[in-house]
Amino acid sequence: MRASLLLVLALASPVAIEAAEGEATYRNPLPLTLASGELAENCADPAVLRDPQAAAPTWYLYCTSDPVSRKERQGDGWRFRLMPIYRSNDLVHWTFVADAFAERPAPAAPTSWLWAPEPHYHDGRYYLYYTITDVADAASPRPGCTNDSAIGVASSASPAGPWQASGRTVVAPRASGAGCQFDWTFDPDVVTTGDGVRYLYYGSYGGGIFVQRLAADGLAVEGEPRRVGSAGRYEGAEVVRHDGLWYLFVSATDCCAGPLTGYSLNVGRAATPEGPFLDRLGNDMAAVRAGGTPVLPQNGNRWTGPGHNTVLQDVAGQWWTLYHAVDLGDPYFSPGLTRRPVLMDRVDWIDGWPVVAGGGGPSDEALPAPATTGAASRPPVQLPGSGVGLALRWREGFGGPTLGRDWWWRRSPGTWRARNGTLAWSTQPGDLHAGTNTAPLLLRRLPPGDLRIETKLQLDAPDDCCATHVQAGIVAMRDDDNYVKLAVLADAGLHQVEFAKEQLPVAAGYPRYGNTVAGTPAASGAWTWLRLDVVRSGTTERWRAWSSEDGRHWTGGGTWTHALGAQPHLALFAMGGRGRAVAFGPVTVSALQSATNRN
Template identity: 35%
Template sequence: MKRLPRTAAVLAAAAALVGTTALPALAAPPVVQRPTYRNPVSAGFADTFADPSVIRGKDGWWYAYGTSDPLREGSTTPAQIPVARSRDMATWTSVGEAFSAANRPSWAAPGAALWAPDIRYVDGQYRLYYVVTDTTLYDAKNQTGDSAVGMATAPTPAGPWTDSGAPVVAPRPGAAGAAANDFLWTFDPSAVTDGGRQYLFYGSYYGGIYVSELAADGRTTTGKATQVALDNKFEGAYVVRHGSYWYLFASTANCCAGPTTGYSVQVGRSKKITGPYVDAQGVSLTASRTGGTPVLNQNGNRWVGAGHNAVATDLAGRDWIVYHAIDRGDPYLNGTSGINQRPMLIDRLDWVDGWPAVRGGRGPSTGEQQGPAAGGRWSTDLTSGLPARWRTTGGWAQRTEQQSGGYVRSTGAASVVSARVGASARVEADLRSAGADQGLTLRSGSTTVRAVVDLEAGRLRLQERRGGKTVDASSTRLPQGYAADEWHSVALQVREGRASATVTQARLGDPVASTDLRVRKGSTVDRAGAFADGAGVDVDNLSALPVAKPVTRLAPTPVPDRLDRAASDSFTGKALAPGWSWVRKDPAATVTDGELRWPTEAADLTGTGNDAGVLLRDPGAGAWTVETKLTIDLGTDDVRNYQQAGLVAYVDDDQFVRLSHVAIFNTRQTELGHETPYAGGLSYGGTIVGPPARTTWLRLTHTVDQRNGEHELRGWTSRDGRTWVKGGVWTLPAGSDVKVGLVSHGGAGATARFGWFRVYR
């Protein structure tokens, strides 16, 4: 676009922004609005709201979209992609459903469900991607289960929604072909912007997760799809950029096993959006011994099965993870089976040493929590024009439209700035332009940092200016075809001598452009706001808040580490040390050459069969740790269901926690499984810990919850015996007589070699 002519008014406005013209002092320090909340945040409008996706609309509200389930206990009629909105991400109200009989996708079979929505905003248009579980495309062959990804568009986050008319990703026949009702699971779409290009992640356990580039209109994929996460391990992809990496969040384990649901979120990262993605141990998410660093897993409180996440950023720059979970005391929507009740939760998402962690590694919250920074004195959605406390230069005219509601438009060179913000500050606004440059500014004394959307040069510029002169700068290209006349979210942040500027479509962690700059550490930021270099610049949703203080350390997790030699066994003799006992002794288990060697039995503990051997000893009361070094050759890639070996915390055959290296179809995983009686039957589920190796170190830590007496068992794994991956928690009932020990079962054909068994207090 051609730059507008500069005038004396432009120069005067620029001079004011860099501090050469004094602005009157404004009274009162900023007030940051951070509401408190209690999970689940969807309780006000829904008992279940699974697979949530969240966006901040151009009208200043946050919107959430969920899978099509009945919203309340007692109801049996699914809401067709329910939609809710909130001013602060803490208190939500329903605004209806995305679909009805009038606009339901014509290519969806009559009984098809609509699942796992993903909301985006691209070039002035809201795009809602979703799963159709059964289409009409194979009706001539009477086939079912041919899931596909669809897309609808709307001018506002609340609709009205118009389906694109055909799948974005069509049904994908599996190995046996469509003739056998065999289709890969084309589930869980998530669209991402990388510069000026759009990508779609999709897939699930049957088939794996893939990424494809999208056409500019988002309605079709182009080119060859790339697999980024292995089948039989991951689903529910959500991708954001943080620093110099793309982070692939993906859910793992069973989503819907009632009180024993072990669903959780793991992550890998990559320099390229198309991968390869690796975890913190450097293990690929497509390896057979599958990688994945836990981000969100259950911690022993009421919540289990925490997963299928989205990520939202508040006005202070703090990230929040939005997800669903299950109350283990009320796991079903109606009765004791059927639809799992999965309400929406939010919690703080921290970044420690380059990796995400929920609440510093504490996991899902209960009780009152401090919520997102959602507003304050220097925050306005401009519904009624500019508040009087904001300082302006030049002219701003009030405007109104359907998409954003109220906003202001420059009538020439102009600026709007706040007063004091803090020692560090973040200023944001939605901006668009008919041709003039626009941007954001932060001033501290004589130093000003500016983010400039330079349309003539096609660049995002970040400048440090003192005394009216630029002393340092960085820049990056805006993408080809950058639609300056559509809303973009621009953010400028300065903290501890580092400035960053980003342009996004909708604040969803996928920047159109971003750049960083080292700047002079200053005192309190005394001016923050937006500016226009000419007429026709629109500004909306303007905020200036202190930057959120980052969490830089993980919360400590106690691990008893004083070796109890009397309770341990090094397997150095010709027989087991005293203190062991058997449930169903397996004579094939022998102590040989400093190891306990135990061929995997063609037996199991789960269900009512209960024919596997269990080798046990008493760990004693109080807090303790048990560890073993396990070598087992389960091979890779082939199907060896479900050979496994590992540790067990055992009450009886129907009440136990098991941590094992297990073959699950083509994958090898470390599963922390739990079986418990429920509703007259048995319920079993597992949560996944870190990546295994041929030799894997396994650990269970035990504490007793002083509030309710429950035994809490947390799983840990390591590939080298030094670096441990912390997993989730299962509980055993208060008053249980918990024994600990070893198991080796799930199918004949492998041999577990236990190097030792150690108890720590």
């Protein structure tokens, strides 16, 4: 048990940062007090503005349009507040001020949502940018459509409002095809350069993330847009400047899948606010093989799906990020409507890169609170070593022409060949997803205990190819409906390393499948290395994913918890269509050992 606990700390948990005696502390989620005195349950897409005109340190928190309490009903459904606003003097305790709007302002259609508020102060006035999910027909290039999203703006003499909408769009709906096909014009973010030039970031999975210069009045964009985030991969841009460089934080995968939400934060940096933004390994975040260094993956604790963040400094200069996440113990208002309370964790800058919560994911313990005076100081974070040793359990070298007797096929694999250290195969029709269990699998029983599983693979899926959901990789599984899956994926022009979970049975209305990301795959025909670590605690297993483009520099993805049993199967797969070449290198399975328990 001691070894397992040490491995949990080494592989899945943040660095503990102890509070000094008498020092103020906080714990996630942050308390947001409504006018009634009850605590708000929800603050998705949080954005924070420190009021530059307040005499004492004062911050304002803005949330996306959503329910905030189970007690608030409207008609036969939940009451959706239109971007509620809270105020704080310490960044921990927040008090409700007002909703930004009582009704949807022009040019929003009557049924439009107002999402992802972005507060901004400029030249003595406050601006609030936001997503309009459906503009009124009079403002749309294609009347009659309901998905013609845009960026709107309102202004005020106070960060609390009242807000006066401009009545027109800052970024108009952008058609992407015939009929009602539009790019997703979501999630505004504004930055200002040292010489006063302002830029607006916007966009999402549908079309990608773009940056464009704001006009002098802040009510329109000008010049040509530049893509800074890959289509299909990212949304929720948050850009800050640190030590002369610009850092782009973005969120990946589904924000709102209840307990299977795999949302996560990734980051890249650039010399200018227009990019290109590159990750630690030099991968472009706007490329088809989208770069992005994970900075806040889920870690297997209470919180899943952390993302859509804001980044700021306290009065002592310490950096922090506020973001939303999903409580595994209470994920929904009702199935299909995910609760996303607001969390906060410290940001440190190490070797030119942000490290959130000591590098381990969302925190769930009492930690030192942000400073409320300029005198406070924080010791630098020391990242943990792995503290892990390996003891080889078995290795499959694919020397050919046959496989070891412990392997077996589930469903017909088509043609394959094992020779000279490589299993040559090709993708087969079928899938392993929810109710579709038709993909061929090559299986072998895993040993008990804490393990590390590694292999490498090549997938023939060029960047200019629009393969749909073609993938190859490894699965740890109890059966076809209970597994964790790590795959190199090519899907509609996006290439990524994806880490998914499926489980059954689930409660009525709950999802059975969720996914997150774990890095960037190597070029078509080159090797991508995959790694799965499992650490067990009773009947709970924490599965963490990794990937590498060279076998040396590893990118750590998120952690899924599961209960696959003491000896689940390992499976190799190649699926999503017929005939794309796949090659697997040797597969190794090793026991994980803590440094203090090595033999």
